[in-house]
Every structure is written in C-alpha cells, then in structure tokens.
Amino acid sequence: MSLIFILSLLCLPALAATTETTATTAVPTTTAVPTTTATTAVPTTTAAPTTTATTPVPTTTVAPTTTATTAAPTTTAAPTTLATAVPTTTSQAVVTLPAEGSGKSWFDVYTNVDGVSIYFDGAYQGTTAQGVLTVEWATTGTPPRTVTGEKSGYSSASEPLPAVPPAGHHASVYLTLNPVTPSTGSIGFSSTPKGANIRINGAFYGTTPHQVNHLAPGTYQIAIDYPGYQTYTSTEEVVSGKITYVDAVLQAVEQYGTLSAKSSPQGAYIYIDGNYHGTTPQTIGGLVQGSHTVELTLPGYTEWSGTVRIYTGQVTYLNEPLDQIPQPASGALSIASTPATASVSVDGVSYGVTPQNNRLVVNDIAAGQHTVVISLAGYEDFSKTVSVTAGQTTTVDATLTSVGTGSATIESTPAGATIYLNNQNYGITPLTIPNLAYGDYTIRLTLDGYQDYTSTITVNQGATTPVSAQMVAVPPTTEAAAAPIIPCIALLCAGLGLVRLMRRE
Incomplete structure (x- = not known):
C-alpha cells in the first residue's frame, strides 16, 4: 500500500x-x-x-x-x-x-461575429473563427491589460483582460461588435441611350452611366435628358449605406422637324424658345412639331424676334435682314464654361446658365468694363473683368476648379486588398480614388491571411495622396495540447x- x-x-x-x-x-x-x-x-x-x-x-x-x-x-x-x-x-x-510561474495558460476571446482581429494592448494575436480565438500566454510574461477586437464594417470593441490564469488553465473574455451605420448614400444612373444629362434637384451631375456618392439621406428630384428624347423625371429616396439605382429608358420624340435659319448680315445668334442654338446660317433639327419663338441678335443691330411653325419631317426656312443701329452703345458677351450648366451673372445680374456643348450669348451689354461671375456648386467661382466694345461681341471662356477635393492612389503588397476610407468600401488595390473632400481619412486595408493595415492619410485640395502598404501575414495560432x-x-x-x-x- x-x-x-x-x-x-x-x-x-x-x-x-x-x-x-x-x-x-x-x-x-x-x-x-x-x-x-x-x-x-x-x-x-x-x-x-x-x-x-x-x-x-x-x-x-x-x-x-x-x-x-x-x-x-x-x-x-x-x-x-x-x-x-x-x-x-x-x-x-x-x-x-516547471519552476513556479514558468508554465503556459490561455485566454479564450469570444466574439459575436467571425473574422474579428484580436489585439492585446495593441499587439495583434490572430483572428476569431467560429466565434473564438484562443491565445497562449506564458505565466511568467507581462500580464496583458486590454483586449481589442476590430472588423471591417463594425465598430471596434475593447474589454479589460482578467488576470493571467494559473499554468494549464483558461480564462474567458467576451467582445460584442456592432455594425457601423454609414452616414451617406448613393444614386447609380444609367439610361438608354447612354450619355444623357443627369440633374439632381436641378444641379448637373454628369452624364450616364454614372454614380453620384456622398448624398445625405433624403428625397431628391431626378431629371435625365437627351436631345431628341423626352426628359425622364422621378423622385428618389437616398438611404444611408445603400445605392439607389435609376435606369431611365428615354422615349424618342418622333414628331419633329427642322429649321433653316439665316440672317443678313450673317453671324447672328439664334435662340429658339430661349435656348441658344449657334449662329446664322444654321440648320437645326430635332424640333418638336408646333410653334416656336425664334430670336436673332447681333451686336450693333436691332434684335429680331418672331414665331415660326415646325412641321413633322419638313424644313422651315427663316431668312431675316437685321437693322443696323447707327451709333450702337452696347455690345454682347459670348460665354462658355467647363463644366457646363454654370450660372452666369454680369455686374450682379443673372443671365442664365452656360449650355452643354454651346455658348451663352448676353446681348445689350453697355460698352465699358464689366465683371462676369460664373458659379457652379462644388467649384470655385470664376470671376473676370472684361471690356465690352459697342457693336462687338466679347468672348469669355471659363474652366472651373473643384472646391476642396483631391485624390488618393492606394497600392498594397500583395495587391487585391479591400480599401476602406472612414469605414466605407472603395474597392481593391491598386486604385486611385478621385474627388475626395480635403481633410484627414482613416484608411484600412484587409486581405485574407494578412493582418489589417491601418493608417491616417491627409487629402489636400488639388493634390494626389500616395499610399503604399506592405501587408503582414497572420502568424499561425498555437493550440494547447492535452495534459x-x-x-x-x-x-x-x-x-x-x-x-x-x-x-x-
């Protein structure tokens, strides 16, 4: 015994x-x-x-x-x-x-979602699978204080760690991560035919196909137009974190005719129903059948205005002599902008917007110095002082500069990492992201088998910020063997x- x-x-x-x-x-x-x-x-x-x-x-x-x-x-x-x-x-x-305290113990970190990156006092430990990650810890090592969990699309979570358990034992800690709710939404536009103009609440946003991002949640009035087609209109709701899709099938205006406009002398500006259509002589098609108001203007000459009738499949001819003003006291301004649809004012008086692929002509401008201001949402105002000569046309061409936007070029080794700026997914590396509002961004790159890359970048107005990330492979997790x-x-x-x-x- x-x-x-x-x-x-x-x-x-x-x-x-x-x-x-x-x-x-x-x-x-x-x-x-x-x-x-x-x-x-x-x-x-x-x-x-x-x-x-x-x-x-x-x-x-x-x-x-x-x-x-x-x-x-x-x-x-x-x-x-x-x-x-x-x-x-x-x-x-x-x-x-082993000597007292020289054994190993384990922390079991449980999370409510899989794929959470676990950090002890900022040091990466691994990623949870099936809701748990077991971290081996030497009892003689420095006791960790805080555990943090991070996952793309979720807010991070942190908890204090319990004391290091005795050798051969486990201690558990639980983290709950909540989904991050985006603050803006997007509208994706497409149309048949392509290349139609997109307007949101009256403002021009490019041509189809196109996606407009960073829209505050709410209701928007949509208009999509294309020459020779009826304008498509709708009311769309933007929801945070989601893309609202608008697919407009435009209906062709089948009943249209043509106007052949001439004047004496030539070079008069042609306006049909208030829209500029170039200078005489000019043949203008795609006009809806019916009556239209036509104006012919030329600096130094009296403006001609009248009504013409357009017939389906036919050409209506207009040839008008203009009366010269003996001693003209005014001239004209011919204005274009890039991008178009910008508002134009002369000496504080509004004269409409610059048309697509055309020019805005402002008549009856007194001879002398005038200030022209061209403005468009999202762009710096263009301001210029011009001299107008009586009986002549002064040309103004404005290239507008974006306000407060820059870009970021992001690369990673290896490539194919998912890019998050301020927790919003922008695609995979390598990628150049344009039209970013200037300021600081939190960038995070994720790739299976690699630790998340996180950093803070600054986007400057009119500049491109380069980002090159070296991804670090996730170290293998050692599991405890049986006693x-x-x-x-x-x-x-x-x-x-x-x-x-x-x-x-």
Whole structure:
C-alpha cells in the first residue's frame, strides 16, 4: 500500500503540468524467488561500495557480502518477505515540473461575429473563427491589460483582460461588435441611350452611366435628358449605406422637324424658345412639331424676334435682314464654361446658365468694363473683368476648379486588398480614388491571411495622396495540447500490477 501511495504522489504533479512538463517514470524490476535472496542494483551512477542487506530465511542460503553499484539504495527487511531495494536515484519515477510561474495558460476571446482581429494592448494575436480565438500566454510574461477586437464594417470593441490564469488553465473574455451605420448614400444612373444629362434637384451631375456618392439621406428630384428624347423625371429616396439605382429608358420624340435659319448680315445668334442654338446660317433639327419663338441678335443691330411653325419631317426656312443701329452703345458677351450648366451673372445680374456643348450669348451689354461671375456648386467661382466694345461681341471662356477635393492612389503588397476610407468600401488595390473632400481619412486595408493595415492619410485640395502598404501575414495560432493524463494512468496500472504480484508471493 505504501507503494501505491508513493505512485499517487508522483501522479499529482503530472496531472497539473502543461504540455511542456516532462514526466519520466521508471519502475524498478524486482525478481521474486522463494529460496533466493534478491538483490537489486541500478547501474546509472557510481556510488561508494555498500553492503547489501539480506533477510535470513530458514531455507535460504545467505548471500555473501557483495559490492553493489547503486545511487542511494534503500534496504527493506521483513522476516518472511524477500528483501527489496528501492533506489531513489534518477532511475525511479521522476516528474519534471516547471519552476513556479514558468508554465503556459490561455485566454479564450469570444466574439459575436467571425473574422474579428484580436489585439492585446495593441499587439495583434490572430483572428476569431467560429466565434473564438484562443491565445497562449506564458505565466511568467507581462500580464496583458486590454483586449481589442476590430472588423471591417463594425465598430471596434475593447474589454479589460482578467488576470493571467494559473499554468494549464483558461480564462474567458467576451467582445460584442456592432455594425457601423454609414452616414451617406448613393444614386447609380444609367439610361438608354447612354450619355444623357443627369440633374439632381436641378444641379448637373454628369452624364450616364454614372454614380453620384456622398448624398445625405433624403428625397431628391431626378431629371435625365437627351436631345431628341423626352426628359425622364422621378423622385428618389437616398438611404444611408445603400445605392439607389435609376435606369431611365428615354422615349424618342418622333414628331419633329427642322429649321433653316439665316440672317443678313450673317453671324447672328439664334435662340429658339430661349435656348441658344449657334449662329446664322444654321440648320437645326430635332424640333418638336408646333410653334416656336425664334430670336436673332447681333451686336450693333436691332434684335429680331418672331414665331415660326415646325412641321413633322419638313424644313422651315427663316431668312431675316437685321437693322443696323447707327451709333450702337452696347455690345454682347459670348460665354462658355467647363463644366457646363454654370450660372452666369454680369455686374450682379443673372443671365442664365452656360449650355452643354454651346455658348451663352448676353446681348445689350453697355460698352465699358464689366465683371462676369460664373458659379457652379462644388467649384470655385470664376470671376473676370472684361471690356465690352459697342457693336462687338466679347468672348469669355471659363474652366472651373473643384472646391476642396483631391485624390488618393492606394497600392498594397500583395495587391487585391479591400480599401476602406472612414469605414466605407472603395474597392481593391491598386486604385486611385478621385474627388475626395480635403481633410484627414482613416484608411484600412484587409486581405485574407494578412493582418489589417491601418493608417491616417491627409487629402489636400488639388493634390494626389500616395499610399503604399506592405501587408503582414497572420502568424499561425498555437493550440494547447492535452495534459499528460495517459502516462499517469499507465503508472498507476503498473503499480497495481506490482502489488498483486507481491501479494501472490
């Protein structure tokens, strides 16, 4: 029974040890012979010669004094029992235990969504799978204080970590990440035919196909127009974080005719229903059947205005002589802008907007100095002082400059990383993102098998900000191995077998 007790004591440290605990068990072999004195020697170390104790038995020949090589023999004598020497050297069962605090333990980090990047005090530890990440930690290491979880499209979450558990044990911590709600939405436009003009609440936003981003949530009035087609109109709702799609199938104006306009002298500006259509002589098609108001103007001449009727499939001819003003006191301005649809004012008086692929002509401008201002939402105002000569036309061409926008060129090694600016997905690397409002942005790149790349960039007006990211591969996660239970069971079974054998003898 004392042997079982000793074996039990040897098993207790082994059960508490981690995978790094080495348990070496050596069970001394005893040969039991009824009439012979058994002497056990373990030749692992050399010790000073000692005398082997023998047990006198009536029918046993006492063994002569023998020099045995033992590390530290222990002699057990009993009147009717064979002598058994139990060595206490390294040949007996040895459990190597780590020094106190030198083992390993684990933190189990649970998250409500998968794919969360876990950081301990800012140091990356891995990514959760099936809602958990197990992080191995040395008990002698510096205790971590805070765990943080991050995932694209979700707000980050942080919690204080519990104390480092004892060697071989686990501690749990739970993180809840909430989806990030975008603050703006988008409208994607397409049309048949392509190239139609897009207007949102009356403002020009380009031609189809096109997507307009960064729109505040709400209701917008949409108009899509194309020459020779009826204008498409609708009311659309913009929702944060979503794209509203508008696909306009424009209906051709089938009943139209043509106007051939001439004047004497030539070069008069032609206006049909208030819209500029170039200078005489000019043939203008795509006019809807019916009556139209036509104006012919030329600096130094009296303006002509009248009504003409357009017939389907026919050409209506107009040829008007203009009366010269003997001493003209006014001239004209011919104005164009890039982009078009910009508002035009002269000396603070509004004269309409610049047309697409054409010019805005402003007549009856008194001779002398005048200030022309051209403005368009999202662009800097264009202002210029021009001199108007009586009886002549002064030309003004304005190229508008975007207000407060720049761009960012983003690359990564390897390529194919998903780009997030302020948590909004912009595509994958490499990519140039134009028309960004100037200011600071939080950029995050994600790629399977790599740690997230995060940084802060500054977009400057009229400039391109370069970003080059070197992605770092995610280190493999080491899982804890099972404690050495099987060797302990084997040791106990061997001890029980030895006791049964001794009882038989």
